[in-house]
Amino acid sequence: MINDEPDARGLVSIALQTFRDSVLPAIPAERRFEALMIANALSIAERELAAKPEAALEAQIPQLCSDIDAGTYDAPERQADLRKVLWELTRARLAISNPRLLDPVPPGAA
Amino acid sequence: MTAEAPLLDETRLPRLEAWIADKAGADRVTVVDEGRLSGGAISLNLAVTLEIEGGAFAGRHEAVLRTGSASGVSASLGKAEEGMVLRAAFAAGARAPEPLFISDPAAGDDALLGAPFYIMRRALGVAAGRKVVKAEQPQRELAREMGRQLGLIHSIKPGTAGLDFLPMPEPSPGLQCERDYREWMGRFAGTDPVLAYGLRWLTLYAPPAGEVVLCHRDYRTGNYMVDQGRLTAIIDWEFAGWSDPMEDLAWFCAASWRFGQAGREAGGLSDRADFYSGYEETAGRRVDQEAVAYWETAAYLRWAAVAIQQGMRHTSGTEPSIELALTGRMLPEIEQDLLRHLDSLDGRTLFGRTA
Numbered sequence: 001m002i003n004d005e006p007d008a009r010g011l012v013s014i015a016l017q018t019f020r021d022s023v024l025p026a027i028p029a030e031r032r033f034e035a036l037m038i039a040n041a042l043s044i045a046e047r048e049l050a051a052k053p054e055a056a057l058e059a060q061i062p063q064l065c066s067d068i069d070a071g072t073y074d075a076p077e078r079q080a081d082l083r084k085v086l087w088e089l090t091r092a093r094l095a096i097s098n099p100r101l102l103d104p105v106p107p108g109a110a
Numbered sequence: 111m112t113a114e115a116p117l118l119d120e121t122r123l124p125r126l127e128a129w130i131a132d133k134a135g136a137d138r139v140t141v142v143d144e145g146r147l148s149g150g151a152i153s154l155n156l157a158v159t160l161e162i163e164g165g166a167f168a169g170r171h172e173a174v175l176r177t178g179s180a181s182g183v184s185a186s187l188g189k190a191e192e193g194m195v196l197r198a199a200f201a202a203g204a205r206a207p208e209p210l211f212i213s214d215p216a217a218g219d220d221a222l223l224g225a226p227f228y229i230m231r232r233a234l235g236v237a238a239g240r241k242v243v244k245a246e247q248p249q250r251e252l253a254r255e256m257g258r259q260l261g262l263i264h265s266i267k268p269g270t271a272g273l274d275f276l277p278m279p280e281p282s283p284g285l286q287c288e289r290d291y292r293e294w295m296g297r298f299a300g301t302d303p304v305l306a307y308g309l310r311w312l313t314l315y316a317p318p319a320g321e322v323v324l325c326h327r328d329y330r331t332g333n334y335m336v337d338q339g340r341l342t343a344i345i346d347w348e349f350a351g352w353s354d355p356m357e358d359l360a361w362f363c364a365a366s367w368r369f370g371q372a373g374r375e376a377g378g379l380s381d382r383a384d385f386y387s388g389y390e391e392t393a394g395r396r397v398d399q400e401a402v403a404y405w406e407t408a409a410y411l412r413w414a415a416v417a418i419q420q421g422m423r424h425t426s427g428t429e430p431s432i433e434l435a436l437t438g439r440m441l442p443e444i445e446q447d448l449l450r451h452l453d454s455l456d457g458r459t460l461f462g463r464t465a
Contacts, residue, residue: 037432044439065299065306073307074314076464080456086304087449093442101443107453 009049016042047096057089117156117177117223118143125222130160130229133211137164153178153189153348157232160210173210177227184294184419185327186348190215193228194272195350198324204262207231207343233343235335239369242336243378253380255341256334256362257388263344264355264393266324273324276351283354284316287408294415296422304445308411311452315460317354317401325353330367331377356398359389360405365447366413400460407455410448417441 006014020039027035064085067073073082087107094102118126123141131139144157156175162168177189187195193212200206207230213219220226236242243249268278279286292299292309299305327349335343361367362377362385371378376385386397421438423429455465 034432037436041432041436044436061303062301064303065301068303068306068310069300071310074310076457079307079311079452079465082307083449083452086307086445090304090442090445090449094446097439097442101446107450 009046012042012046012049016046044097047099051092051096116143117154117175118158122223129219129222130162130211131165134162134167135165136162136167139163147174158229160229167210171210172232173229174207174232175227175229177223177225185290185351185416187350188215188226189213189228189348190220190226191275192348192350193230194275195324195347196228196230198266198270198273199263199344199347202262202266204259205341205344206347207233207345233335233337233345235337235342237332237335237345239332239367239378242331242334243369243371243374245339245379248374248380248384249339250380250384252336252339252341253374253376253384254388254391256329256377256379257385257390258392259341259344260326260329260358260362261389261392261394263326263329264323264358264395268322268352270324276324278352279322282316282319283322283352283357284312284404284408287353287357287412288312288316291408291411291415295418298418302441302445304448305411305414308407308414308445308448308452311407312404312411315404315407315463315465317404317461320354321395322352323355324350325355325358326350327353327358327361329358329362330364331362331369331379332367354401354405355393355395356401357405357408359386359397360402361409361412363402364406364409364413365450366410366444403451403455403458404460406451407448410444410451414441414444414448417444 016039019035019042024035024039068082073079091102091106118141123143127139127141130136130141140161142159142161144159147155147157154177156177158173158175160167160171160173162171176192190213193209196206196209197212200208209228209230212228213222213226215226266273268276288309291312295302295305299309326344326347328346329344333344333346334341335345363375363382365372368374368378374380375382379385389397417437417440420434421441424431424434424438452465458465
């Protein structure tokens, strides 16, 4: 396959930058909420395109869900261990969807 | 529903006026359309003024006409049913907007506007969460008042006339909710381990079946109106149903609805203690902190299920919308709040079982 440049990430990135720098300041107040949503959507897309999905981890997720459903993690200490894994998965997704909400220190690391 | 076509066109407007005149026993009714009100991802709210000549309703009434077809969110009531819930809440003395006229599907009223609808009195004030929580000092009295109001709403019990359409939870409110959320989440319940864990947790720690009351089920900052620091109306009743009263208290206090005032756990207004003490003044029951902790877990799962459904309304192609699309991507932040809450319960005993 021939690689065209810039790639999707590069295009989204420059589109977002142009939108923020040149277009957003000129948007009338009654359209500002929508404009901010557009900027937000583009910035999520940009971060997602930059992220490297961990295929090995992804493959284990359905099994993890069935194990949870089956009660494998019901004991309180196993729940605590499970929550550590779930925190990692959630923080990785939050880093894409809304990184401002990430705690600087991950839970349990203090 | 298209944005450009007015709801009250030249065919519908006179039919609506005749319908109101009939309901109100009036000689003549004029409806003045004042345009759409903002808010509500699901409903259409139209500001209207009713000029009524003769009959019990004679006079000028500033009102809201609320309609909208069944949404993609499974739990929402039809508008005629919502109107009946509002009528019960108003009768119980809660500050719900007074419903004036409710369409009766059995009488064929839905044909008037193409969907069920009702007309209620219009309240003054703002509902937007960020504006409501904006205050230098904690809004202790408002938090207490929100508690008192919830106590009044919870005085409505199964068997209340006009509310037979609301289903009873089986075998208990907690287990019914777990089943409902799992269904609303669809495939996400099997592909997102945080949701799978949350649902499992709801089964493990479910309170035994107890007293069931009318719950608002979206009782939170953003869904009530405030004018100069005082409550004017509790709105958005479309998710109401019979449940454990502690469900509404937990929803109000969940981290999702504090709008930047994270330290004011009661809806971004004030401490939980203020909200709880107001509740106990009118409810005739104590706040059960164990049950509130359980229902706060349920709150994050419910909000996750709703966010998934909102996202799906966009993704499925039925209702392309950037707002709905972005709501679908709020899942990780809802799940972070869920995990924080479950970490906070580590080692506590809930209904005889260690968390």
